[in-house]
Amino acid sequence: MKVAIFSQFQKKKPLASLEVLVKVLKEHNFKIFIEATFYKHVSKKLNQEFNTFTDLDSSFDFLISIGGDGTILRAVTLVRDLNIPIVGINTGRLGFLATIQQDQIEDAVLAIINKDYQISERTLLSIDVNEENKEIQSCNFALNEIAVSRKNTTSMITVETELNDEYLTSYWSDGLIISTPTGSTGYSLSCGGPVITPNAASLVLTPIAPHNLSARPLVIEDSTVIKLKVDGREKKHLVSLDSRIATLNNNTLITIKKAPFTIKMMTFHNETFLDTLRKKLLWGEDKRN
Template identity: 85%
Template sequence: MKVAIYSQFQKKKPLASLEVLLEVLQKRNIEIVIEANFYKGILPKIKTEYNTFSLLDASFDFLVSIGGDGTILRAITLVKDLNIPIVGINTGRLGFLATIQHDEIEDAIDNIINKQYSISERSLLTIESSEDNAEINRCNFALNEIAVSRKNTTSMITVETELNGEYLTSYWSDGLIISTPTGSTGYSLSCGGPVITPNAASLVLTPIAPHNLSARPLVIEDTTVITLKVDGREKQHLVSMDSRIATLTNKTTITIKKAPFTIKMMVFKNETFLDTLRKKLLWGEDKRN
């Protein structure tokens, strides 16, 4: 087997998990390849030399992300449409995507070797704009959400929204989030959006601090093509694709739809989405219960 290892940070906690992971993989004779920038940062702190990668190819059996959910969101920009399964070791905070804890690393690797896992296919969003933009062109997809928001102003913006070519409304707000089921427990949830199970064929439109108080999150089919045009007092606005940000000129036409590929997340038998909800959101953690 051949495994890719990716992380963003060289802090104590990720390094401790990396050391355990490397030891476990070496014992099981799994070929290890570490992302080049991460390897450069940790090189003085590890004794063994490893091969590195800048770009992935289909020869990898799986990718291990060490960090939080944000690290996995970065990792998908490397995986893209290669169908390489991802598993996350959680050294961050919540960990809806990165679910393996430090003391579970060895068991998780053994489960992968013994094929004691399932694959959760996560849908993504793609974005196109009528304005040529280098950041969007470089990587035009997102696993969690795509959002438009105000830039250098405290004034609200107007987000004119169409679904499949039919006018929906103009949101007068700080912005608008278009979220996948995976992203429903992220930014959208913080803005009052619903939690959606990962395998639901849905998207959700969640306004950010809307001034028209009747504006509520809207769940739509994931086959819907969403068209946005932003206007406001400033000449530009922001578009975020997970953690990546681009600046667009007002009145630019933005088209958002479901991506033609999915991201494959490894899920182990002792994990379920509902169990994760209870643990991470503390559902039922009430003294009265």
């Protein structure tokens, strides 16, 4: 089997996981390819040579991400629509997507060999704007969320919002988050949005610090086409796709909808979303529960 390894960190913890991982993979005769930039930082410490890659193709059987959820979001920009399953080894903190710990690496590899895993297909969002923007056009999709927010000002912005060409409202706020179920445990959650299970056919609109207290998160069908226009005191505003940020002119028409492809996350039978939710949100730590 041909496996790609990706990480964006060069700290001791990811390196320790990488050393364990390549040892196990070599023992089981995997063809190992390490992302070129990451490999440049760790090659001297590995004391052995590996093949590298800068771009992926459909010949890879799966990709292993070493880091936190942010590393997986970066890995998604490499996988794109190639249908390559992603496995996340967690060396970060929270880890809703990256759930395999260092001491579970060998068990995870054996589960892959024995096909003892499941594929969780994750919805993505795509974005289109009616102005030239290289940052968005080069990678116009997001796994977690797409958000618009103010730039270079402490003043609020107005986000005019339409759903399937029907006017919804104009949010007077610091911004607006459009989140997938996967992203519902991220930025949206910190702004008061609901947790949505990964297989739900839903999106959520979550205003960021709205001035009107009646503005509440709204769950909608994931087939909905969302159109936004931003206005404010400054001439420009920000749009973020997961961790990637671009600048748009005010009154640019932003169209957001479900992307035409999904990302495949590899999950194992000893883990479920509800189990991860309890652990990460510390449910049950209160002794009264």
